[in-house]
Amino acid sequence: MAVRLKDMLKREPILSSGHRMCAGCAAPTVVKLMGMALRGPTIVCEATGCLEVATTIYPFTAWKIPWIHVAFENAAAVASGVVEAINAMRDKGRYKDEQVDVIAIGGDGGTFDIGFGALSGALERGHKFVYMVYDNGAYQNTGIQRSGGTFPGQETTTSWAGKVEPGKRQRKKPLAEIVAAHKIPYVATVDPYHYRDFITKFRKALEADGPAFIHAFSPCPRGWRSDTSKSIELAKLAVETGLHPLYEVIDGKEWIMSGPSKRLKELRPVDEYFKTQGQFKHLFKPEWAEFRAWIQEEVLKDWEELKRKCGVS
Amino acid sequence: MPKTSYSMPVVGSTGKTGSWRTFDPVIDYDSCIKCRTCWLYCPEASIDIDEEGYPRIDLDYCKGCGICAQVCPKKCIEMVRGEVAREGGDA
Numbered sequence: 477m478a479v480r481l482k483d484m485l486k487r488e489p490i491l492s493s494g495h496r497m498c499a500g501c502a503a504p505t506v507v508k509l510m511g512m513a514l515r516g517p518t519i520v521c522e523a524t525g526c527l528e529v530a531t532t533i534y535p536f537t538a539w540k541i542p543w544i545h546v547a548f549e550n551a552a553a554v555a556s557g558v559v560e561a562i563n564a565m566r567d568k569g570r571y572k573d574e575q576v577d578v579i580a581i582g583g584d585g586g587t588f589d590i591g592f593g594a595l596s597g598a599l600e601r602g603h604k605f606v607y608m609v610y611d612n613g614a615y616q617n618t619g620i621q622r623s624g625g626t627f628p629g630q631e632t633t634t635s636w637a638g639k640v641e642p643g644k645r646q647r648k649k650p651l652a653e654i655v656a657a658h659k660i661p662y663v664a665t666v667d668p669y670h671y672r673d674f675i676t677k678f679r680k681a682l683e684a685d686g687p688a689f690i691h692a693f694s695p696c697p698r699g700w701r702s703d704t705s706k707s708i709e710l711a712k713l714a715v716e717t718g719l720h721p722l723y724e725v726i727d728g729k730e731w732i733m734s735g736p737s738k739r740l741k742e743l744r745p746v747d748e749y750f751k752t753q754g755q756f757k758h759l760f761k762p763e764w765a766e767f768r769a770w771i772q773e774e775v776l777k778d779w780e781e782l783k784r785k786c787g788v789s
Numbered sequence: 790m791p792k793t794s795y796s797m798p799v800v801g802s803t804g805k806t807g808s809w810r811t812f813d814p815v816i817d818y819d820s821c822i823k824c825r826t827c828w829l830y831c832p833e834a835s836i837d838i839d840e841e842g843y844p845r846i847d848l849d850y851c852k853g854c855g856i857c858a859q860v861c862p863k864k865c866i867e868m869v870r871g872e873v874a875r876e877g878g879d880a
Contacts, residue, residue, distance in 0.1 A: 489834040491834060492798060492799065492800045492801075492834060493800055493801065493806075493833050493835040493850035494799075494800050494801030494804065494805065494806050494849075494850045495802055495803060495806070495833075496803040496806070497832065497833075498852075499809060499810075499833075499852035499853060500832070500852075500854035500855070501832055501854075502832060503832070504832035504833065504834070505830055505831075505832045505856075508829075508832075508834065530803075531802070532796055532802070533802060533803050534794070534796055535794075536796055536797060536798075536799050536802035536803070537796035537797065537798050537799075537802055538798065538799075538802045539798055540798045668830070671829060671830075697854075703855075704854040704855055704856070705854060705856050705858060705859040705868070706859065707832075707854075707856060708830050708856055708859065709859060709860075
């Protein structure tokens, strides 16, 4: 890598202050870390979501780099259009910049559910762009509805917890694995606490020869009913409990577990993560003890399977 | 006029978000080791590094989330129930 991590860490944030993201939201930190990994002119295509709604209120924007807002479902499709438009203009000699990176950003709703078709299509066509999902576990922007990225046991406004239901019953969609199955050059999961890991991986994604995918974990104090100051700590805890393990997949076949996850001797119990948030508090009632045990079991199973794929014992 | 409408990047695109704040971050500069951790994690980008390398918080935009106080390795940032916001007249 020509640019050292130490120098990247001194870059100015690409998002200016005074935007409307909630206090304590980790998504602007995710964008800031993404900005540090950039290697030159960059165009960002962003699907509708918290980040889009809160940072770009016409006629102003908090983004210091070129940015396009697209509909909920087609961030990946627009990004592929931008890539190909640049290629076509370059062929005709109408485009001066040597190299432009295109990044598509979506929230977990816009990626796991609504934009999934467009994402899958763009990956199949093989345009050279990076897709980053910032995953805060629900449609937080429209009022905390459940999404494919919601954890089992999580209470949202469309999966209420009560006497009959323990919140969402279904598993979380293993999106990074699904994307890796497209055999694209680079897939990685990241979180804002491990910033070195984050920036290094994002840079790798930009340098990949073809589409790349980044799954960023992004705590949301509003929707998760957690303390605003704990967001970064929660990101760390999600890695340590195995709810969001960090790994890379190269060409869909080579699985590499990243340092922060690899260094864990054993996972911390998921209860430690659940205790920090109001959205999981019902799980500690006696009637849901069994359900909580099931979640823990599933997390451990997934962890063992991931270790096997990565060849870590 | 440009052919398509576009937004201009500005600081404070949605106004002075410092008015959201309940707790003000107060830095103890004697124990600060200039590690820049608070600057790195601040979601609001409202922390600047001055010439000497110390963090300075822009209270016009700081939302008072307390992430800086939580990540500080020396625990030298304290969240104090705000007087600064009240002086602004909108607390």
